[in-house]
Amino acid sequence: MEDARKLLESLPVELQSQVLRSVSLKTLTTLQVGGPAALVCPIRNPEQALRFQDLALNHDFPVFILGGGSNVLADDRGFGGLILQVATENLEQTGDTVRAGAGMSFDGLIERTLDMGLTGLEFASGIPGTLGGALVGNAGCYGHEIGEFLVEALLLRPDGRLEKAGPEDFGFRYRETDLRETGTVVLEAVLRLRQGNVEQAAVLRREKIRDRQAKHPVDLPSAGSWFRNLPAAEPQGRRRAAGALLEKAGAKDMHEGDARVFAKHANMIVNTGNATSSDVLKLAARMKKAVLEKFGVDLVEEVRYLRP
Numbered sequence: 350m351e352d353a354r355k356l357l358e359s360l361p362v363e364l365q366s367q368v369l370r371s372v373s374l375k376t377l378t379t380l381q382v383g384g385p386a387a388l389v390c391p392i393r394n395p396e397q398a399l400r401f402q403d404l405a406l407n408h409d410f411p412v413f414i415l416g417g418g419s420n421v422l423a424d425d426r427g428f429g430g431l432i433l434q435v436a437t438e439n440l441e442q443t444g445d446t447v448r449a450g451a452g453m454s455f456d457g458l459i460e461r462t463l464d465m466g467l468t469g470l471e472f473a474s475g476i477p478g479t480l481g482g483a484l485v486g487n488a489g490c491y492g493h494e495i496g497e498f499l500v501e502a503l504l505l506r507p508d509g510r511l512e513k514a515g516p517e518d519f520g521f522r523y524r525e526t527d528l529r530e531t532g533t534v535v536l537e538a539v540l541r542l543r544q545g546n547v548e549q550a551a552v553l554r555r556e557k558i559r560d561r562q563a564k565h566p567v568d569l570p571s572a573g574s575w576f577r578n579l580p581a582a583e584p585q586g587r588r589r590a591a592g593a594l595l596e597k598a599g600a601k602d603m604h605e606g607d608a609r610v611f612a613k614h615a616n617m618i619v620n621t622g623n624a625t626s627s628d629v630l631k632l633a634a635r636m637k638k639a640v641l642e643k644f645g646v647d648l649v650e651e652v653r654y655l656r657p
């Protein structure tokens with residue numbers, strides 16, 4: 350693997366100036382943990398994505414795709430490869446569909462679609478991160494998921510192919526898709542919404558945001574739920590909250606350094622100051638062990654760990 354400086358020099362000058370060097374991952378992730386990222390390439394259009402990805406491929410450089418960083422734990426040693434930071438932010442409406450850049454803030458998209466007279470996404474109001482991150486992780490809450498709305502997406506495959514894909518290519522399931530671990534970049538998406546009752550949707554949106562403000566860590570850095578909820582006990586039943594098991598296993602009293610389990614939600618880890626990635630990993634391991642010992646349940650991480 351060549352070093353970051355050499356890699357950068359092999360780029361045409363106009364692209365070199367767009368690449369950011371040695372950026373703290375604390376500033377790119379909502380948990381605010383992590384060391385320096387060697388190279389960060391903001392992607393504003395498919396051509397740029399192709400050029401950067403081609404560069405990584407030709408120089409055998411590891412790549413990590415980043416959206417809003419709201420579901421990622423970065424390591425204190427940083428990341429020596431190339432971060433493709435998806436920042437495509439186009440938005441066009443055609444009837445009851447929108448074509449949106451995957452780098453758009455997901456919550457911003459919800460607000461803008463309501464302004465366009467389109468409803469449907471308001472259930473997800475307040476979920477941090479980008480549309481791309483939401484699609485790749487099939488983000489959801491209150492019984493709905495983003496995957497229900499996808500018509501088509503523009504993807505950049507790791508071998509450099511730009512490709513249109515439908516919901517079947519994503520394979521949407523609970524907080525997971527077939528794309529997540531493949532190195533495929535989601536560049537934009539077409540979503541089908543409804544020309545519904547916007548006032549009612551706006552009321553629901555405000556309620557969801559209030560609910561989140563009451564239950565989630567709004568003033569402390571976090572990465573959302575650490576572990577996935579458990580499958581339902583009966584075929585049509587609701588998933589069982591991992592937080593309930595964690596609470597009964599005593600997780601709310603746990604901390605490691607400045608990483609602490611959030612007092613109002615036992616499935617969330619907050620950074621109360623200068624938490625390190627090893628603090629967070631140790632704490633998550635203790636939480637997991639406590640649930641395994643008390644209930645015999647092996648929790649599965651939802652947050653993605655960006656290894657050095």
Ligand SMILES: Cc1cc2nc3c(=O)[nH]c(=O)nc-3n(C[C@H](O)[C@H](O)[C@H](O)COP(=O)(O)OP(=O)(O)OC[C@H]3O[C@@H](n4cnc5c(N)ncnc54)[C@H](O)[C@@H]3O)c2cc1C
Pocket residue numbers: 379413414415416417418419420421435451452476477478479480481482483484485486487488489490524529533534535536565566571572573574653
């Ligand atoms: C306070 C709080 C509350 C939350 N509540 C919820 C909730 O209710 N429901 C829920 O589902 N999640 C929730 N989350 C988690 C998180 O916000 C979502 O998973 C979000 O959709 C992640 O988007 P992101 O852009 O931040 O992705 P990132 O964290 O940047 O990345 C997450 C994963 O997606 C990949 N990725 C990101 N963008 C792209 C792209 N364009 N193309 C390909 N791969 C990409 C990354 O490689 C990584 O594997 C919450 C988080 C916080 C901090």
